[in-house]
Amino acid sequence: MSAQRVAVIGLGRMGWHMAAHLAKAGHAVSVCDVVPGVAQKWVDENGGTGFTDAAAAVSGRDIVITSLPADRELFAVADVILPVLINGSLWVDHSTTSAEGARTVHARGAEKSVAFLDAPVSGGVDGARNGTLTVMAGGDQVAFDRAEKIMGAYAARITLMGSSGAGQITKMTNQICVVGLCQALAEGLDFAESAGLDVSKVIHVMLQGSSASWQMANRAEKMLAGEYNYGFSTTLMRKDVGLVLDEAKSMNVPLPVTEMVGRMLAEVSQMGGDAWDWCSLMERQRHSH
Numbered sequence: 001m002s003a004q005r006v007a008v009i010g011l012g013r014m015g016w017h018m019a020a021h022l023a024k025a026g027h028a029v030s031v032c033d034v035v036p037g038v039a040q041k042w043v044d045e046n047g048g049t050g051f052t053d054a055a056a057a058v059s060g061r062d063i064v065i066t067s068l069p070a071d072r073e074l075f076a077v078a079d080v081i082l083p084v085l086i087n088g089s090l091w092v093d094h095s096t097t098s099a100e101g102a103r104t105v106h107a108r109g110a111e112k113s114v115a116f117l118d119a120p121v122s123g124g125v126d127g128a129r130n131g132t133l134t135v136m137a138g139g140d141q142v143a144f145d146r147a148e149k150i151m152g153a154y155a156a157r158i159t160l161m162g163s164s165g166a167g168q169i170t171k172m173t174n175q176i177c178v179v180g181l182c183q184a185l186a187e188g189l190d191f192a193e194s195a196g197l198d199v200s201k202v203i204h205v206m207l208q209g210s211s212a213s214w215q216m217a218n219r220a221e222k223m224l225a226g227e228y229n230y231g232f233s234t235t236l237m238r239k240d241v242g243l244v245l246d247e248a249k250s251m252n253v254p255l256p257v258t259e260m261v262g263r264m265l266a267e268v269s270q271m272g273g274d275a276w277d278w279c280s281l282m283e284r285q286r287h288s289h
C-alpha cells in the first residue's frame, strides 16, 4: 500500500515492535510514550519523530495506532487526541480493554467523525517482534478495510468480529481459554519433576500428543528453567482476568477455573512477580508444596 502518515502511541513491549514494522514498511511514523526518553530511543533506532505529548504526535496524521495498558490510559489518550484529530481520521486501538470502554471511545470518536476500532491482539511479544500477530477487531466495516492494510505490517491474521466491542469480547474469550491451560501446564511439569522424570523429554513427547498447545511449545522449557523475565506480565494478565470476570458477571456466566487462576495470579504478585511473564504460575506451583 502507499506510504501513510501514522502516529503510534504506547511504545511498550508490543507497541515498540508494531511501530518498527510500520517504519520498515515505509510509512512516516511519529511515536509517543509518556515515559521520558522512550520515544527518542525508538527514533534513534528506527527514524521518524518522537514525542511525550500524544497531541503533538498525532498532529498532521490521520491514522493513529495505540497500544496502552488498560481503560484508564485509553481514556487519558482519548481526552488528549480527540480534540485535535482531523475529521475522517482512523484510530486503531490494540490495547486489551473492557468492551464498554471500547464502545465509549467509539461513540466519542463518532461525534468527531473519527473511526475507532477495538483491535486487541494475540501472539505475544514474539508475535509483535516477528510481525505475526493475530488481530480480533470490533467496529465498522469501512474503518476495518482501511485499517487492515496498515495492520498487515505486523499481523498475519486480521478478522473483523462484529460491531464495536466485539474485538475485546473475542480477546476475553481467548484469555478464558488460556488461563486454565497454563496452570494445568504448571501442574503437569511440577508433577513430572517431582516424580524424577526428565521433564524436557516429557515436554518433547507431549508436544506430539493431545496436550500440545502454544503455551507448551513456547513456555514450558522456560517454566522448567524458572525464567520469567520477558513476555506478558502477571499484572496485565490479572487485568485481563478482571475484565473477563466483570463481563461474565454481567451476563451471569460462571467461570470457576478463570476465577481460581485469577486468585493464583494474585499470589504470584505477592511473590514479587508483577513484571514476570504470567507463566510464572509455575513458580507459585513449585512453592505450593
Ligand code: NAD
Pocket (backbone or CB within 6 Å): 009, 010, 011, 012, 013, 014, 015, 032, 033, 034, 035, 054, 067, 068, 069, 070, 073, 076, 077, 094, 095, 096, 097, 121, 122, 123, 124, 125, 231, 232, 233, 236
Ligand atoms: P506495556 O506496559 O509494556 O506498554 C504500554 C506502554 O504504554 C508503556 O510504554 C507506557 O509507558 C505507555 N503509556 C501508558 N500511558 C500512556 C499515555 N497516556 N500516553 C502514551 N503512552 C502511554 O504493555 P504491553 O505488554 O506492550 O501491552 C500493551 C497492551 O497489549 C495491553 O493492553 C496488553 O494487555 C496487550 N497485550 C500484550 C501482550 C504481551 O505479550 N505483552 C499480548 C497481547 C496483548
